[in-house]
Amino acid sequence: MAETSHSATPTRRPTPQDVNDREVVIRVRGLEVGFGTKTIMKDLDLDVYRGEILGFVGASGTGKSVLTRAILGLVPKRTGTIEVFGEDLDALSPQSRKAIEQRWGVLFQQGALFSSLTVKQNVQVPMREYLSISERLLDELAMLKIEMVGLKPDAADKFPSDLSGGMIKRASLARALALDPEIVFLDEPTSGLDPIGAGEFDDLISTLQQTLGLTVFMVTHDLDSLHSVCDRIAALAEGKIIASGPIDTMLASNHPWLRAYFHGKRARAALA
């Protein structure tokens, strides 16, 4: 066989203009979620494009985690539609829903590692469930993911209760990445990490995005992450998305909360 030559696509960060012609992987329309008599969000619309890192900001308690959980189907919604990969999650058969669940990975705010399994076993849970591969490859892949997220190999045989807060975040990212998902949901991945660790985490996320075409939905309060890795930012307040766009849009916004957020003392320090 003749060797095929081929042209290389230069690596390039997406620009806002790209956004219009890109595939929407998560489309939320008219979402309303509430508990009891309390309404957390109403008429919320959100698009997440393929291959982007979306930073999701909002004051504590505005419902960022609740929105994530609603998209994942863990919190019931009152009205609205949620489409993932172009499919309405309500209209799916259990089988196709399972297929979609294999294509996303989730890092919960509290880690949510299985406490009776070691880190390595935790990473292997989804693999054992969905992949039919040899025991050797299973071990190697688990170790690979564990190293990839910056954990030492000796952490592999530790139980979650023996890990530090930052290690829990990393281990649970390793588990979220176990199946090489197309979308990862990260709920405050860098909170509780030291600044250097947080920076490495950001680099890791952006490497994965570039090499695997990963779409990242990242809830974060970390201004550094917002500046350095996020392609687009969406801000949640009063139960709605008040603004979305690249960081420049955010900086230019006149919404009082956004002004306070992006022009506060900490934000200026992060920009400097």
Add this chain to the structure above:
Amino acid sequence: MAGAIARDPNSFHKQASLPVSNAYDPTAELVRHGDELKATLSGQWTAARSEAVEHEAAALEDAARGAHRVLIDLARIERLDTLGAWVLDRTRHELGGRSQRADFVGAKPEHRILLDEIAYRGFQQLPPPRRSSIIDFLAQVGESVVDAGKDVVRGTSFLGEVVVALLRVIIDPRRFRVASIVHHLEMVGFRGVPIIALISFLVGCIVAQQGIFQLQRFGASTFVVNLVGILTLRELAVLLTSIMVAGRSGSAFTAEIGSMKMREEVDALRVMGLDPVEVLVLPRMIAIVVALPLLTFIAAMAALFGGGLVAWAYGGITPEVYLSRLQQTISQSPSTFMVGLIKAPFMALVIGVIASLEGLAVQGSAESLGRQVTASVVKAIFMVIVVDGLFAMFFAAINY
């Protein structure tokens, strides 16, 4: 970059269909020129096709036997993820290890980055722990004997801690947690009444029925009243109640304290200068020590009532006769009634201490919580019966 994968119009639909279609299965076309092997890979080398990925890679490795040089052409690979990259790099590495030269050619830039990131390396495996079943078994037996001994010591010293906490609370009554005690009294005592009364009632019926059935043969069926009265008041009521409370409330105590331990709530109490024994254990101990004698009394009454009903219906002993015989029996040995009740608080202490200790022994995992709850119930029931035996010997020795 990402776009190259993202813009591939097929990349989404192929994945969405289940089961995955074969058209995108990873394949390796192998062409041999003398001692050079050229492998042209195509398809999707991803986790979704993990089985085929492993299989194709193994086939490539086999085919490469005897070839000095192996060229792996990646240009036609459509999708590559960490699983695919790992398997490919591992294959290349292993061929290299067999003193063959293996190289990747034509990789797309994003695949190149991925392969560089992944970079196969062996992970050193921890040596599996030494196993010898006989030695393990003997060691386990030894360990459990030592543990049982330690349990007794720990239980006693824990009881001491509880007493100290109690004294502290008595000296400074503001620290008395009335709300908590009342809550646990309701859970242990009040809510336990129906099931304990029902079980005792049924056991009372059964004892009476069996008694009448056996005693009838000697024409002594009225003695069933003595049987039911003494057995219930001395032993049955307190035993049944203790076993039920160990199962109902002991397990609840262990689970409550254990899950607080698991989520560092116990540590949070400690750093606030609050003593977990005083805050968590003492109210439960007080509640169970108060509730168990009361429940025992209710259980005794229910069993006597059940016995009376059966005696009436099955043995023809009217309630008047039943009651007067019962009175006679008890007044002949007035200690009967007290013997059961005296034991109750001790049973409560045993159950409370074991349940609290097991709860505080919970480690970080959900599994450990389950283990301790089981241990708590099993140990508590065992100890209740042992303590009952000790009391029986004691009362016999002092002729009570």
